Amino acid sequence: MGQMIIRDFDIPANDFSVAGEASSTVRKLLSQLGVAPDRIKRTAIAMYEAEINAVIHGRGGKAHVEISGDKIIIEISDEGPGIEDLELAMQEGYSTATDSIREMGFGAGMGLPNIKKHADELVIKSEKDKGTVVTITVNF
Amino acid sequence: MTIRDMIDKLDCSLAAGTEEMLDQEITGVYCCDLLSHAMAKLDPGNVWITIHTNLNVVAIASLTNVACVLVAESIEIEEQTLARAVEKQVVVLSSAKTAAELSFELFCLLRKAE
Ligand SMILES: Nc1ncnc2c1ncn2[C@@H]1O[C@H](COP(=O)(O)OP(=O)(O)O)[C@@H](O)[C@H]1O
Numbered sequence A: 001m002g003q004m005i006i007r008d009f010d011i012p013a014n015d016f017s018v019a020g021e022a023s024s025t026v027r028k029l030l031s032q033l034g035v036a037p038d039r040i041k042r043t044a045i046a047m048y049e050a051e052i053n054a055v056i057h058g059r060g061g062k063a064h065v066e067i068s069g070d071k072i073i074i075e076i077s078d079e080g081p082g083i084e085d086l087e088l089a090m091q092e093g094y095s096t097a098t099d100s101i102r103e104m105g106f107g108a109g110m111g112l113p114n115i116k117k118h119a120d121e122l123v124i125k126s127e128k129d130k131g132t133v134v135t136i137t138v139n140f
Numbered sequence B: 001m002t003i004r005d006m007i008d009k010l011d012c013s014l015a016a017g018t019e020e021m022l023d024q025e026i027t028g029v030y031c032c033d034l035l036s037h038a039m040a041k042l043d044p045g046n047v048w049i050t051i052h053t054n055l056n057v058v059a060i061a062s063l064t065n066v067a068c069v070l071v072a073e074s075i076e077i078e079e080q081t082l083a084r085a086v087e088k089q090v091v092v093l094s095s096a097k098t099a100a101e102l103s104f105e106l107f108c109l110l111r112k113a114e
């Protein structure tokens, strides 16, 4: 893997027919590249949670992925309502998900904590009414 | 124990998947309806017992490479979910038993098979 591999994805708002597609495509790619299964698993968990957050909280967004020889950097961005209190949002069990979202099985408030747990690096930049950018790094 | 062995012993039926997909070995069982937990806890080859039947179940099953999804309590599985499962090559099974019964029976079967 000499060259950097770059992929971009659209994440449509509230569309569960494609939610997880970006993560799924990246997982397949990493597996083709021969990345260790444990690293792929961490990447898939972290990216899926961020992707779902963009779908259900962020009114949809984009994923920008860069894979180099020793790591993957995933940037999930949206122009949604933003996260007002990041410290609160990072707490296990905290969720503002609506009832209809919960009925589907989301809204456990474990997404951000899961990302934190499985990523080697997590940076969240968010501004109220402007949007959120979640940057996840997993080292191989 | 393969998925086929499990279907024989557990009283469940095939809702999506083909004959040749049933040869896969089962590595364990996990049961939870919170999708964040399932996403983080499911290992490849696991049986995932759930009562959800929406599209996100297939997305997670595919991402985690589970052996199959086992829907408890004969809950009707959404048509689009079955179609997506076929497309993503995810085996979906259905049983009238509760998630607790299925978990217990599967654990016993897996212990015996060890
Ligand atoms: N992209 C986002 N845009 C706006 N708010 C978000 C975003 N991601 C997370 N949040 C906020 O942080 C909370 C916690 O997120 P998370 O831990 O993933 O739990 P959940 O998605 O189950 O609610 C969410 O309920 C929401 O209020």
Ligand SMILES: [Mg+2]
Pocket: A049, A052, A053, A107, A109, A110, A111, A112
């Ligand atoms: Mg979330």
